[in-house]
Amino acid sequence: KLFTEVEALHSEDMAQVQERYRALDLPVGQLDDHKWVMQRVSESLFWEALPLSELLEECEMRGVSVSDRERQADEDGRRSIVRKLVKESCLRAWVKMGIPVSRLGDAQAAALVAEEWRSLANITSADLKIKCELHGVPVDAGLERHDLLQLLKDIAVWESMPIHELKLEIAKSTGPAICDRGLDEFRQHCQLVEQLLLRRCAEFYEGKGIPARRLGSLKAAANLAKELAELDRQDSASLKSECRRLGVPADHLRQQELLELHREISVWRALPAAELRLECRAKSVACPQPQSLITEDELKELLVDALLIEKCEAWYERRGLPVRKLGSVKAAMKVAEKWEQLDSLSEGGLLFKASAFSIHVDKDCKRAEVIERVKQAMLWSELPLKELQRIARAHGLPGRETQTKELLHRLTSTLWPPPPPPPPEPKPKPKPMKFERFEHFNFGSANFQNFKKPVPPSKASKNLMPHFNTLGIAPNSGAAEIKKAYRKLALKYHPDKNLEASKEEASRRFREVAEAYAALNQFLGS
Numbered sequence: 001k002l003f004t005e006v007e008a009l010h011s012e013d014m015a016q017v018q019e020r021y022r023a024l025d026l027p028v029g030q031l032d033d034h035k036w037v038m039q040r041v042s043e044s045l046f047w048e049a050l051p052l053s054e055l056l057e058e059c060e061m062r063g064v065s066v067s068d069r070e071r072q073a074d075e076d077g078r079r080s081i082v083r084k085l086v087k088e089s090c091l092r093a094w095v096k097m098g099i100p101v102s103r104l105g106d107a108q109a110a111a112l113v114a115e116e117w118r119s120l121a122n123i124t125s126a127d128l129k130i131k132c133e134l135h136g137v138p139v140d141a142g143l144e145r146h147d148l149l150q151l152l153k154d155i156a157v158w159e160s161m162p163i164h165e166l167k168l169e170i171a172k173s174t175g176p177a178i179c180d181r182g183l184d185e186f187r188q189h190c191q192l193v194e195q196l197l198l199r200r201c202a203e204f205y206e207g208k209g210i211p212a213r214r215l216g217s218l219k220a221a222a223n224l225a226k227e228l229a230e231l232d233r234q235d236s237a238s239l240k241s242e243c244r245r246l247g248v249p250a251d252h253l254r255q256q257e258l259l260e261l262h263r264e265i266s267v268w269r270a271l272p273a274a275e276l277r278l279e280c281r282a283k284s285v286a287c288p289q290p291q292s293l294i295t296e297d298e299l300k301e302l303l304v305d306a307l308l309i310e311k312c313e314a315w316y317e318r319r320g321l322p323v324r325k326l327g328s329v330k331a332a333m334k335v336a337e338k339w340e341q342l343d344s345l346s347e348g349g350l351l352f353k354a355s356a357f358s359i360h361v362d363k364d365c366k367r368a369e370v371i372e373r374v375k376q377a378m379l380w381s382e383l384p385l386k387e388l389q390r391i392a393r394a395h396g397l398p399g400r401e402t403q404t405k406e407l408l409h410r411l412t413s414t415l416w417p418p419p420p421p422p423p424p425e426p427k428p429k430p431k432p433m434k435f436e437r438f439e440h441f442n443f444g445s446a447n448f449q450n451f452k453k454p455v456p457p458s459k460a461s462k463n464l465m466p467h468f469n470t471l472g473i474a475p476n477s478g479a480a481e482i483k484k485a486y487r488k489l490a491l492k493y494h495p496d497k498n499l500e501a502s503k504e505e506a507s508r509r510f511r512e513v514a515e516a517y518a519a520l521n522q523f524l525g526s
Helices: 002-011 014-023 034-049 052-062 075-097 107-121 125-135 145-160 163-173 185-207 218-232 236-246 255-270 273-282 296-318 329-342 347-356 367-382 385-394 404-415 445-450 459-471 479-492 500-525
Strands: none
Touching: 002 034, 014 034, 034 075, 052 075, 075 107, 107 145, 125 145, 125 218, 145 185, 163 185, 185 218, 218 255, 236 255, 236 329, 255 296, 273 296, 296 329, 329 367, 347 367, 347 500, 367 404, 385 404, 404 500, 459 479, 459 500, 479 500
């Protein structure tokens, strides 16, 4: 009868056999493996044909526990015993394959590993490369195909292990596992698998100068390796351009020096914040202490800036740029580029820059002095507000402004103010009125109420009248009208927009307009 049933089984189509397999309550991960399914179903037919006594003897021999209810000679008990035997047969087969079933926790986990191993058996080289890259495994590490396959098999086992077994695996090879207890169970599991994988492949990356263990992730090491490979393909011009974008002076460096500099910066930017702190301490760089809660990426940016400031400080200090006060090399590079542009400006362009910062320029002021004033204003414009407030207080100003631009204009207009307006002309003495005929004046109540004494202009308005006249506006004009008139006249009398014959006159008029605008601005701001 058993032989007949087995023969009938082989004549059934795959769908029917798979249905029999599902009835055995086995993991379905290998359902499409015809050989595996036929083997398990055939075993179930064999055990179903045995008498109960022999079935129990088989369980005792294989170490399968049987309950008292299952020992009763009913059909449900027999089917339960058969399912246990088939399951135990699966576990034996997986152990024979090399899968550590006892460490995986249950048959379902072992089935997942077996399915992954079976898919690796016939994997193509292209798919093998993709799988390795997904895990951060270096395919160019000089490993043979069978070594890569064994590594992927190990990864499949690690991913199915419970957390306590992963910790034992790490302790067995490299020491105690490092696990963030603040993470949920899934993330802790991923972190431990990553540690095992990192320890397996770290030597390859570290041989290329990539601190894989410090990066904390094999994927981070793989990404950094790609970035460094792209740097090696760039020419000097591209590397220098990237340095300028980062705020690092590099015009004096050769190709190899540029590559080494970029490699160092790339490593810093890839390191986690904890490792960056250690890097700062190793280089005797003070770690920035943020005043408020910031993200991990923001903290990393501050730490990388601190390392770059230490590296570039001497270069910037020789050029008069206090890079530490500016807070970053990017701000220092921005100021340096602005300073370089000043030397190429014409006289009119330089005066226009000075007026934009509310800097007064006397007629006999030399060009070098004007440039120094504008440089100072440009530097102040990039300083943090607190540093600028400190400078303002050092010059006798309250420094209570909360906007950098407002405080900057107050500082420059105080240090380089326009000349005071000329004193007002003495008023002519009024001629005495002669009241010869009082009868012509009607001092009735209505006429007396209509008589209004004229309000004299304020003293400040009289002193500023020449400046209002220079801008061609009324004495009661507001800040918006003053600014509009100044822009119009500054464009009209800009020396660069006038011919040689009238350039001297235009320059004189431009100075007068700038002085008038600065004086009126100072008056309105006081």
